[in-house]
Amino acid sequence: MHSILKTSLAALVAAGVATTATADGHALSGELRIISDMSNPAPRAVMEKLAADFDAMHDDLTVDLTIVDREAWKTQIRNALGANPPDVVNWYAATRMSPYVDAGLFMDISDLWNEPEMAALASTKGAMTLDGKQWGVPYTYYQWGVYYRKDIFEELGLTEPATWDEEIANCQAIIDSGRKCYTIGSKFLWTAGGWFDYINSRTNGYDFHIQLANGEVEWTDPRVRETFANWRQLIDMGAFIDDHQSYSWQEAMPFMVDGEATAYLMGNFSVAAFRDGGLTDDQLDFYQFPTINPDVAPAEDAPTDTFHIASGAQNVAAAKAFLLYVTSPEVQSEINSGDALGQLPVNAEASVSDDKFIQEGFEMLSNNASGGIMQFFDRDFPAEMASVGMEGLQEFMVFPDNLDDILARLEEARQRIYQ
């Protein structure tokens, strides 16, 4: 009797949540306060439409949206979550969540993840999990990979490299033609983190990379040195543009647009900038980072942007309904389409934009990323390790001979940070 009552109650509650999520949801009322960091023009329009649509769906609910500059939000989120917190905020997946999870500022929404609709998001669940619980939902992600000048490759008779040997051979041919293989702007450090993510995970595998991120492996480990040795092959060849420590990633872009460099290891957000720079889709193409060690499965960087509920949220029911709304297949298809965010939807049932780069990225991440999905150096590694680490990576790219000193420094930092 008791248990029957319990189960039926549970069913009722579940049904209630489901209706609020999918349909008109009379139950939702009051005010839903959202602070978003989607401040760039296209994302801003997406966010404003999301808020307006959700508002229109619920008669008694008012959605109050505040949009904060994306860079400023990285430090403002602390104050925002502290006193009088909003209901829903934007943030990033993986270790980047941990300061707020540890401080109890994000709400545990594991119950939401048990909803049947969330099954379509299973592939992203790992990135939202800390301490065995889920702390938010993703709304978009994008692939990383090598964007290259197809016309120059054709001119030199090169094809997309699949292995490290082909990569080195290609690069040599490019250098012989008087160009650089890769452009990069490492002034703000993180671009070097992308190179490390790829070379390390291709050399030692995803599991090793994550162990390193979790502080379980020494930086002076011979496997780490192997990663740097592979990287150094490219550096010693002169594969990267000179003086990259003086450029931001945007300032490094003209080298590729002008044809002084042929490729760029970057996130898919760079495509818009390439097109603005005047490259057509006939000139610009994409390939997956080549295999280095054939024994490890390829892992890919695919940073995920997220929504979270603040633990001090006033309107939890509306906040949860909003999270379900954002992740639903229709909304996912809409906000990630080519003329909106132009990225990959997190819901497996959503349709993927027919943009060629998004299609290629989707294909790669679905079928050829069996090693695992990395969130990116500065999101997988804890903040302090990431900042010390990226500084060391930049120094290595300019002065590869300093490697011993750099690794000793990183190891010293590791021992202090993870204790």
Add this chain to the structure above:
Amino acid sequence: MSSVTTNGARAQRGWYKRNEIAITPWLFLAPAMLFFAVYVIIPIGQSFWISFHQWDGLGEATWVGTANYERLLGIGEQNIDRKFSVSFWNNLKWLVLYLLAIPMGLFISLFLNQKVAGIRLYKSLFFFPFVISQVVVGLVFSWFYLPNNGLFDQIVGLVGIDIKGGMLGNPNTATYGIIAAGLWPQTAYCMILYLTGLNAVDPEQVEAARLDGAKGRKMLWYVILPQLKPATFIAFVVTIIGALRSFDLISVMTNGGPFGSTRVLSFYMFEESLSEFGFRMGYGAAIAVVLFFIMLFFIVYFLWSMYQDEKGGH
């Protein structure tokens, strides 16, 4: 009515009336003292307090005693924090080289202290860099220093000098590049201080010195400069303070890089405590305390020398 009050005034004046002379100055000082306490004195105490904790700015702070200082200064078996020592030496470079603004400002002001047509225009042109924001100065100079295309690189290229990585991309030259950018507005500031000082130079003394046969360097050193002492003192104070606050230029021009070689203490403090990858409040506060003592050294010197002046004046 009024006669009543005057009658009783001597015998039973209010407490305030009786103590008016003693209290009024304090009343006038009270707002300033209150705000100085709330915004300066108490935060300094809080910084000291936080520096003995490990705190991420969100959760509970953990008492760690002097651990932050031990790590910073390398006491015990650990090495000195390399970022700290780099920042400290950069601070010293700033302090020494920034003082060049004083002689440079002096010579420009001597040059401009003449009566020719349009001198006001020239003066304002020389003063111009001080008026524009430090951020703009930083941006302009970082374009000036750009490798390959930058004007600076092309100029030194003419004499066959090639700085690897560009002025700001090379860890050996980057700090000097930023200091040079900072000297531009600071020189203008010192110049304006000396220009006002030169107005106050006593023409009779100059005349007398001239009759005695002083001219050129001797005139400057023995007659003009002693009279400019107050201006020199102020120029010294603002230049030292400017050197210790050299935050915005670094943030705009190199963001502390390449590989942290242009950090100074104030920038390192900001990075540790308030930047994107920061929020180690205890450690940041420990750096702030060290910076505070360095500043205190100068403040005590300034106060002491002002006190000496006052004494001499009376």
